[in-house]
Amino acid sequence: MTRDALLELQDYDRWANQKWLAALDGMPDPAVAKQIFAHILVAQHKWLAVVLSEEEVAPLEDDLELAIARLFDAWRDVILHGDPNAFVSHERDGQSYFYMLSEVAHHMFNHGTYHRGHLRGLADAEGFEDFPETDMIKFTREKARQ
Numbered sequence: 001m002t003r004d005a006l007l008e009l010q011d012y013d014r015w016a017n018q019k020w021l022a023a024l025d026g027m028p029d030p031a032v033a034k035q036i037f038a039h040i041l042v043a044q045h046k047w048l049a050v051v052l053s054e055e056e057v058a059p060l061e062d063d064l065e066l067a068i069a070r071l072f073d074a075w076r077d078v079i080l081h082g083d084p085n086a087f088v089s090h091e092r093d094g095q096s097y098f099y100m101l102s103e104v105a106h107h108m109f110n111h112g113t114y115h116r117g118h119l120r121g122l123a124d125a126e127g128f129e130d131f132p133e134t135d136m137i138k139f140t141r142e143k144a145r146q
Contacts, residue, residue: 001102006079009109012139014072017041019132020116021064027119028126036119037064040112044071047108050090051078051101079105 020037027033045060048071057074061067084102091097099107116134123131 001084001106003079003084006084006102006105006109007076009106010072010075010079011143012136013109013112014068015139015142016116016132016134017068017112019134020119021068023130023132024064026128026130027123028128029122033119033122034064036115036122040115041067041071043111044075044108047104048074048078051082051088051104075105075108 017037017040024030024033024037041064042060045057045067049057058070061070078101082101084100084105086101087098088101088104089096089098090104113136120131123129
C-alpha cells in the first residue's frame with residue numbers, strides 16, 4: 001500500500017472518529033459506547049508502540065478528543081517519515097511476527113472501521129437512529145465538496 005493511500009485512510013479514520021466522538025454522549029448507553037470507542041484508540045496506541053517502541057510512545061490520554069489528535073499526529077509522522085515497505089516485528093503469545101509498516105497501518109485503520117460498525121450495530125439494537133454515517137464513500141463525498 002502506498003504512502004498516499006495510507007494518508008488517505010488516516011484522514012478517513014480521523015474524520016470518522018471525530019463524527020462518532022460527537023455522538024457518544026447521545027447514545028442510549030454512553031458508558032458502553034465510550035468503552036468501545038476507547039478500544040479503537042487503545043489499539044492505535046498499542047500498534048504505535050509496536051512500530052516505534054514503548055519508550056518512544058507517550059501514555060494515552062484519557063480525554064478522547066485529545067487522544068485522537070495526538071494519535072493522529074504520531075501516526076502521521078510515522079507514515080510520512082517511515083518506509084511503508086519496512087518490516088516491523090511483533091511478538092504475541094511467544095511467537096514473533098513480521099509485517100510491513102503499511103500492513104500494520106492498514107490493519108489498524110480497518111480495525112477502527114470495524115468497531116465503528118460495532119457502535120452502529122449497538123445503536124441500531126437500542127433503537128438509536130441519531131448516529132453518524134461514516135462510510136468511506138461519505139468521507140469521499142464530503143472531501144470532494146471542500
